[in-house]
Amino acid sequence: MRKYFYILKSELMSNLQYAFDILVGFISYCILIFIFLNLWKYIYADPTELINGYNMNQMIWYVIITEILWMSLGGRKLCKKICNDVKSGNIAYNINKPYNYVEYALFNHMGLVIIRFILVGLLGLILGIVFLHSFPSLTILEILGVLLSCLLATIINIMLVTSIGLISFFIEDANPFFWLYSKMILVIGTIFPIEFFPAVLQPIIKFSPIYVVSYGPAKLFVNFTMTNWTQIMIAQGIYLVISFLICHGIYYKGVKKLNVNGG
Amino acid sequence: MKTKIRKKGVISLAVITVEHLSKNFKVKLKEKGLKGSIKSIIKPNYKIIKAVKDISFNIEKGEMVAFIGPNGAGKSTSIKMMTGILYPDKGEIRILGLDPKTQRKKLAYEIGCVFGQKEQLWTHLTPYDNFKFFGAIYDLPSSHVEKKIQEFIELFELEDFINTPVRNLSLGQRIRCEIVASLIHEPKVLFLDEPTIGLDPVVKENIRVLIKRMNKEYKTTVVLTSHDVSDIEKLCKRVIIVNKGQIVLDDSMENLKYHYLNKKIVEAKMKEAVNLEDQEGITILKDKGYNLKMEVDIKKKSIADAIKLLNPDNIVDINISNIPLEQIISSIYKDGEQE
Amino acid sequence: MLTEVKNQWKVTMLSIKYALQREMLNKVTFFSNIIFMMLNNACFIVQWIILYSLKNEVGGYSFKQILLLWGIAAGTFGVSHFFFKESYELSETINTGKLDAFLIQPKNVLLSCITSSVEVSCIGDMIYGWIMLFIYGFTLKNALLFAFFCITGGFILTSVAVIFASLSFWFGRVEIVANTINSLMTNFATYPEGIFKGFVKILFYTILPIGIVNFLPIQLLKDFNFSTFLIIIGVTILFIAVAFFLFYKGLKRYSSSNLMNVRV
Numbered sequence: 001m002r003k004y005f006y007i008l009k010s011e012l013m014s015n016l017q018y019a020f021d022i023l024v025g026f027i028s029y030c031i032l033i034f035i036f037l038n039l040w041k042y043i044y045a046d047p048t049e050l051i052n053g054y055n056m057n058q059m060i061w062y063v064i065i066t067e068i069l070w071m072s073l074g075g076r077k078l079c080k081k082i083c084n085d086v087k088s089g090n091i092a093y094n095i096n097k098p099y100n101y102v103e104y105a106l107f108n109h110m111g112l113v114i115i116r117f118i119l120v121g122l123l124g125l126i127l128g129i130v131f132l133h134s135f136p137s138l139t140i141l142e143i144l145g146v147l148l149s150c151l152l153a154t155i156i157n158i159m160l161v162t163s164i165g166l167i168s169f170f171i172e173d174a175n176p177f178f179w180l181y182s183k184m185i186l187v188i189g190t191i192f193p194i195e196f197f198p199a200v201l202q203p204i205i206k207f208s209p210i211y212v213v214s215y216g217p218a219k220l221f222v223n224f225t226m227t228n229w230t231q232i233m234i235a236q237g238i239y240l241v242i243s244f245l246i247c248h249g250i251y252y253k254g255v256k257k258l259n260v261n262g263g
Numbered sequence: 264m265k266t267k268i269r270k271k272g273v274i275s276l277a278v279i280t281v282e283h284l285s286k287n288f289k290v291k292l293k294e295k296g297l298k299g300s301i302k303s304i305i306k307p308n309y310k311i312i313k314a315v316k317d318i319s320f321n322i323e324k325g326e327m328v329a330f331i332g333p334n335g336a337g338k339s340t341s342i343k344m345m346t347g348i349l350y351p352d353k354g355e356i357r358i359l360g361l362d363p364k365t366q367r368k369k370l371a372y373e374i375g376c377v378f379g380q381k382e383q384l385w386t387h388l389t390p391y392d393n394f395k396f397f398g399a400i401y402d403l404p405s406s407h408v409e410k411k412i413q414e415f416i417e418l419f420e421l422e423d424f425i426n427t428p429v430r431n432l433s434l435g436q437r438i439r440c441e442i443v444a445s446l447i448h449e450p451k452v453l454f455l456d457e458p459t460i461g462l463d464p465v466v467k468e469n470i471r472v473l474i475k476r477m478n479k480e481y482k483t484t485v486v487l488t489s490h491d492v493s494d495i496e497k498l499c500k501r502v503i504i505v506n507k508g509q510i511v512l513d514d515s516m517e518n519l520k521y522h523y524l525n526k527k528i529v530e531a532k533m534k535e536a537v538n539l540e541d542q543e544g545i546t547i548l549k550d551k552g553y554n555l556k557m558e559v560d561i562k563k564k565s566i567a568d569a570i571k572l573l574n575p576d577n578i579v580d581i582n583i584s585n586i587p588l589e590q591i592i593s594s595i596y597k598d599g600e601q602e
Numbered sequence: 603m604l605t606e607v608k609n610q611w612k613v614t615m616l617s618i619k620y621a622l623q624r625e626m627l628n629k630v631t632f633f634s635n636i637i638f639m640m641l642n643n644a645c646f647i648v649q650w651i652i653l654y655s656l657k658n659e660v661g662g663y664s665f666k667q668i669l670l671l672w673g674i675a676a677g678t679f680g681v682s683h684f685f686f687k688e689s690y691e692l693s694e695t696i697n698t699g700k701l702d703a704f705l706i707q708p709k710n711v712l713l714s715c716i717t718s719s720v721e722v723s724c725i726g727d728m729i730y731g732w733i734m735l736f737i738y739g740f741t742l743k744n745a746l747l748f749a750f751f752c753i754t755g756g757f758i759l760t761s762v763a764v765i766f767a768s769l770s771f772w773f774g775r776v777e778i779v780a781n782t783i784n785s786l787m788t789n790f791a792t793y794p795e796g797i798f799k800g801f802v803k804i805l806f807y808t809i810l811p812i813g814i815v816n817f818l819p820i821q822l823l824k825d826f827n828f829s830t831f832l833i834i835i836g837v838t839i840l841f842i843a844v845a846f847f848l849f850y851k852g853l854k855r856y857s858s859s860n861l862m863n864v865r866v
Binding site for chain 3: 368371372374376378383385392399
């Protein structure tokens with residue numbers, strides 16, 4: 001466990017220098033939240049009105065949280081890195097190391113995500129409080145519950161993106177797959193809660209990764225109930241196992257192919 | 264300023280006139296680390312670097328001049344001012360009577376530039392298409408460009424790769440095409456900045472032949488910078504050495520060599536050990552008993568006298584040579600630094 | 603003067619043609635870039651379908667007008683990033699001394715520089731823009747106006763990019779500012795003007811001229827009005843003039859790559 005911690009720590013330190021990159025991310029995050037603030041203010045004639053069970057503040061908090069999760073993930077960078085590792089043969093070099101490449105990638109990337117999560121998270125909370133003058137009523141324990149679900153969401157997300165990156169063992173360019181994934185999360189998962197979609201689509205979305213990586217934590221933040229929490233935890237648990245298996249499955253298949261071809 | 268130049272009577276002869284040219288750069292000082300970066304944004308600390316300090320010289324038509332100096336001496340800053348890339352702070356430049364500061368476009372039709380490390384060719388196109396493109400940049404009619412390309416193919420032996428995309432060419436072939444591309448509009452003055460950097464000796468020689476041939480055929484005036492002394496030795500009749508933004512030497516290659524040719528290096532291998540001390544006209548460079556290396560100033564002591572000191576019967580092998588140009592130049596650089 | 607303009611035009615077109623050829627070397631990448639960009643834009647329709655299921659107008663726009671807004675946004679972005687891609691890299695070009703190559707050519711430095719490469723995916727944007735116009739309602743008048751506004755808007759977007767990148771001549775690394783302004787322009791461009799109030803609206807008609815690029819054209823495509831049309835032309839010329847003025851003013855301070863070699 002300790003070695004993974006060191007991987008995480010070194011990545012954390014080296015990323016401090018990318019403060020400027022983060023600043024750029026900050027600005028586009030602010031723009032986005034500002035736009036949605038205006039948009040929902042326009043749609044909601046009266047802030048206390050409920051649309052599909054959400055009031056205006058809840059809708060804006062929902063976007064704030066889903067965007068924090070997505071922005072701190074840095075998925076494109078991760079996917080690119082994995083693709084490059086596969087293409088450049090770097091991965092073959094990692095095979096002989098005393099750690100598993102998939103776990104290495106996970107912890108390595110977590111270093112970046114944690115920094116971004118803290119920074120973007122603070123920014124999001126400040127923006128929410130300044131613009132909405134309100135904060136969802138959560139107990140300390142409930143906040144921990146939300147954070148746990150955020151952590152699980154991020155791990156699942158990293159695993160899924162890594163799996164997508166590892167597809168480049170088998171095909172020329174994995175980027176279109178990442179693109180599809182990111183569009184799915186962004187268009188369906190970050191702006192509207194599942195309840196806003198047509199009734200026919202809702203069960204499908206509930207079974208998709210969107211439910212565990214995006215909707216779940218945000219829903220808990222704006223409306224925490226014990227039943228919701230248990231449901232989301234179970235779903236995240238199942239997805240954690242599935243994504244772990246997919247990721248390792250693709251990795252071992254890919255490495256085997258690499259060995260057959262002689263690297 | 265203009266009248267002054269005319270009074271001197273150089274304007275009719277000189278292709279390049281540079282008078283009292285100066286250029287300073289303002290550099291933001293940055294401390295290390297994140298704290299330093301933030302500090303440099305809030306309260307920047309500037310330092311003025313005098314890159315070029317009041318230099319003047321003339322170059323005449325058809326001359327090939329080496330413009331050399333150590334890194335950061337101000338040579339490429341000067342060349343960039345002459346080509347209109349940089350604005351001078353002070354001083355006057357006339358290239359073919361044009362002022363690069365105000366007549367950049369007009370000047371560009373008359374001069375050519377090759378910057379060794381920077382590529383101006385489209386790599387996915389063939390040299391042929393590239394030449395056509397450069398022809399269009401200089402507003403040359405298509406038929407004229409075709410004729411010119413035919414001429415270059417013969418003169419510079421390009422037929423083997425004229426229709427191969429540039430990205431598939433070797434580095435040497437590429438540089439050759441870079442130089443030829445900058446000749447398409449028949450420039451009267453050509454600036455070559457490190458044209459042979461990173462090339463192997465055979466290719467270097469090819470490029471030198473090309474430059475020489477061009478100078479002979481088209482009477483092109485050439486200003487060349489290079490760190491490779493043999494480039495300078497083989498191509499140029501005149502050398503301008505700059506150091507710390509100033510001209511420390513402006514002389515013909517012959518004079519430069521002659522001045523230092525008074526000194527010879529004598530290396531001898533002896534049967535018996537000799538113990539020789541420094542004396543009038545002789546400096547011992549290396550003395551390992553049987554192997555001896557000394558510098559002889561022939562104005563003060565003839566070679567014959569020097570050899571006599573060694574006892575000629577004991578000499579197994581002897582080699583008398585000039586001081587290499589490279590050493591001459593670096594000693595000039597060092598002189599500049601001591602001041 | 604006239605031949606100079608003609609020659610400049612010839613070289614600019616040749617440069618764009620060659621840059622496009624370079625991108626077409628790999629046909630698969632070339633076409634997939636274009637198609638993915640169109641799909642990418644199309645994805646956002648989902649968002650608007652849901653919003654319009656909640657309310658039948660958003661910010662005073664009908665659903666078709668939102669599609670047209672996307673069309674104009676994609677069209678102007680496409681024109682600007684396809685033909686003038688390098689204006690979005692201009693700050694770095696200035697800081698790293700890569701302007702040298704264009705300064706030794708007897709042509710307009712700014713134009714030569716910003717047209718020296720093309721962004722292929724923007725062909726997808728331009729096509730998408732036209733598809734949106736077809737859905738909105740294709741008439742000859744609409745088509746002509748749409749084409750015209752794509753060009754004026756493309757010019758304004760490019761000018762804004764050049765204006766902020768030119769600050770590099772004075773302040774060095776301003777990429778962050780330039781990039782932020784450019785992303786502000788694209789982010790706001792796809793939301794109806796009516797949802798914003800107060801201060802932002804002033805920005806839309808000044809330093810973030812989204813009003814001129816996107817909102818006024820939507821208005822004119824609905825009810826044509828000659829004086830608004832003239833305003834768009836006037837503002838476009840003004841932005842182009844300011845861009846050229848600032849760039850050439852700054853060029854006198856250009857330091858090539860010399861500063862990079864200095865380590866203090």
